[in-house]
Amino acid sequence: MKMKKFLNSPNTLTDEMLEGYGLAAADIVEVRGHLVISKGLKTADRVTVVTMGGSGHEPAQAGFVGEGMLDIQVVGDVFAAPSPQSVYEALQLADKGHGVLLLVLNHAGDMLCANMVIKMAEKAGIKVKKVVTQEDISNAPRSNAADRRGLAGAIPLYHIAAAACREGKTLDEAADLAQKYADSMATISVAVRCATHPANGESFGDLGDEDMEIGMGQHGEGGGGRQPLKTARETISIMADALIKDIPLKRGDKCFVMINGTGATTLMEMFILYKDCVHYLKEQGIEVVANMVGEILTVQExxxxxLNIAKWDDECLRLWNTPVHTFALSK
Amino acid sequence: MKMKKFLNSPNTLTDEMLEGYGLAAADIVEVRGHLVISKGLKTADRVTVVTMGGSGHEPAQAGFVGEGMLDIQVVGDVFAAPSPQSVYEALQLADKGHGVLLLVLNHAGDMLCANMVIKMAEKAGIKVKKVVTQEDISNAPRSNAADRRGLAGAIPLYHIAAAACREGKTLDEAADLAQKYADSMATISVAVRCATHPANGESFGDLGDEDMEIGMGQHGEGGGGRQPLKTARETISIMADALIKDIPLKRGDKCFVMINGTGATTLMEMFILYKDCVHYLKEQGIEVVANMVGEILTVQExxxxxLNIAKWDDECLRLWNTPVHTFALSK
Known part of the structure; x- marks a missing residue:
């Protein structure tokens, strides 16, 4: 499918996007180069939370910077890791003497960059703990989680980790909580029509008029689950079942459910899918206690x-229900 | 383009969507049949705000029900007006003895229904004032506003009118304020790829690989402005210029700007468009004092x-900055 987008130049996509975002959310964030900084950082006296990742997935991740969520996102170019220098700057800026929790989605470029920068930061005396989310069940088994991609399941963790930091948790405590969260959730994706890359216009693939692909990564990576498009209910039962087994969830468990639209899928569909998921889990004796439904981490169009499901305890729910004020999540 | 959506049955689209929405936003709304009711309505002792309209435009309008915004939305089937009986029920439920402000987007079915129901309500002793938003500059001149379609410009008015009601305005005062708002804003749309109807799968049209159409209505109505796709900056200058002349805005004026993505357009594009719009208006000496950027009133995929621009005074901005808590807008 030919790309049809309202853009100016392929060379300035991220800069122009960030300028627009900074103007639209001027009460919440300050955009300084490729750093998106919470206005609340200035007066923070606690462990701070930083993440990093390529642009092109809006509102993630920059849309989740603000009070009760991320202190800084370091933005890379479209689908690319940010520069080590910019991540290092972010850690310097974020450190308020209590250390920095660096949350990283498992993608090769981001991991390489994060590991390099952590060494630089340690030399400079900045305490940093890295927690990696790697929850895509489609490209590796749980026993080999280091090969699993990080998908949208990181987003609710931003709020839960930040809420813990606001309550005065130490860096070690916050990192333990984040690691526990990362270990107790899983995500699976499905695509019916592929995105186009905004810089070069190329399509990520062609799923034809009849098929969906379960497991497609958020940069068009194949998932191996190509099959005829099914109803919402059937699709949810396949995907939720795989997640329940992976996490695993059992009768009596409580969970969080996210339906993350990746671009052109409508909110009407997402609400129907969410309803089908709540019913499916209920049949297994699993209760949904919180949710996010909408476009959270997109893959262009x-x-x-x-579908992200996380096993939650009362502490997760309590932290989730604390105040948050960002462009893409406020309550 | 063949429709590829996650649905179950064409006959239950709206019911299933509303069930899912009610589950996802259970802390904010109660869904009762085709009425989406704010949880805050129960204790309201003021003029209340009700709207009506077909489904298929999510998050509009149901996503804007909640504290500081709509008290009730009456939901019709996909792109269809709701039944007079359901609108009448909503007015009965909403009236707290201070009257009901009924905000209607100008589409034939909704208008017919609203006018019928207002007569029924008057007979029953319910005070109702209807204010119509009719701001699509592409299908009629301002002198013939009754022929103009209602587009996404109604959404910020929901919050501003509700904020005025919360401050104790009478029904007449709230209706005057809403009418003044409706008269001081304008919207123009552009499409590059058409939607498909979720019930029958039919496409609303085909704009080919090279063209955009300025003025396309939110149900695929032609706008007459088909032309080759332009850059974000060029597109904004054409559209903003038309709105400035229509409202009209002059040097020194303050305004609100909305970039309402109608479905498959990315938030990356929307931020770039917003930035280009702020710059374009600044060159004309017009200051942007508030904004909404995102998917607000969609047309499926x-x-x-x-692009909606509204001339704002300090009172608009003050009311806009009061608390609001809905699924799709919170601050």
Missing amino acids: QAGFQ | QAGFQ
Whole structure:
């Protein structure tokens, strides 16, 4: 499908996007180069939370910077890791003497960059703990989680980790909580129509008029689950079942469910999918206690969604229900 | 383009969507049949705000029900007006003895229904004032506003009118304020790829690989402005210029700007468009004092956006900055 987007130049996509975002959310964030900084950082006296990742997935991740969520996102170019220098700057800026929790989605470029920068930061005396989310069940088994991609499941963790930091948790405590969260959730994606790359216009693939692909990564990576498009209910039962087994969830468990539209999938579909998921889990004796439904971490105009399920305890729910004020999540 | 959506049955689209929405936003709304009711309505002792309209435009309008915004939305089937009986029920439920402000987007079915129900309500002793938003500059001149379609410009008015009601304005005062708002704003749309109807799968049209159409209505109505796709900056200058002349805005004026993505257009594009719009207006000496950027009133998976500009005074801005808590807008 030919790309049809309202853009100016392929060379300035991220800069122009960030300028617009900074203007639109001027009460919440300050955009300084490729750093998106919470206005609340200035007066923070606690462990701070930083993340990093390529642009092109809006509102993630920059849309989740603000009070009760991320202190800084370091933005890379479209689908690319940011520069080590910019991540290092972010850590310097974020450190308020209590250390920095660096949350990284598992993608090769981001991991390489994060590991390099942590060494630089340690030399400079900045305490940093890295927690990696790697929850895509489609490209590796749980026993080999280091090969699993990080998908949208990181987003609720931003708020839960930040809420813990606001309550005065130490860096070690916050990192333990984040690691526990990362270990107790899983995501699976499905696409029905592929995205186009905004810089070069190329399509990520062609799923034809009849098929969906379960497991497609958020940069068009194949998932191996190509099959005829099914109803919402059937699709949810396949995907939720795989997640329940992976996490695993059992009768009596409580969970969080996210329906993350990746682009062209409508909110009407997402609400129907969410309803089908709540019913499916209920049949297994699993209760949904919180949710996110909407476009959270997109893949440009890809039609499809990511289903994320996380096993939650009362502490997760309590932290989730604390105040948050960002462009893409406020309550 | 063949429709590829996650649905179950064409006959239950709206019911299933509303069930899912009610589950996802259970802390904010109660869904009762085709009425989406704010949880805050129960204790309201003021003029209340009700709207009506077909489904298929999510998050509008149901996503804007909640504290500081709509008290009730009456939901019709996909792109269809709701039944008079359900609108009448909503007015009965909403009236707290101070009257009801009924905000209607100008579409034939909704208008017919609203006028019928207002007569029924008057007979029953319910005070109702109807204010119509009719701001699509592409299908009629301002002198013939009754022929103009209502587009996404109604959404910020929901919050501003509700904020005025919360401050104790009478029904007449609230209706005057809403009418003044409706008269001082304008919207123009552009599409680059058409939507498909979720019930029958039919496409609203075909804009080919090279063209955009300025003025396309939110149900695929032609706008007459088909032309080769332009850059974000060029597109904004054409559209903003038309709105400035229509409202009209002059040097020194303050305004609100909305970039409403209609479906498959990315938030990356919307931020770039917003930035270009702020710059374009600044060159004309016009200051942007508030904004909404995102998917607000969609047309299923249509790629394109609506640009809404409203002339604002300090009172608009003050009311806008009061608390609001809905699924799709919270601050």
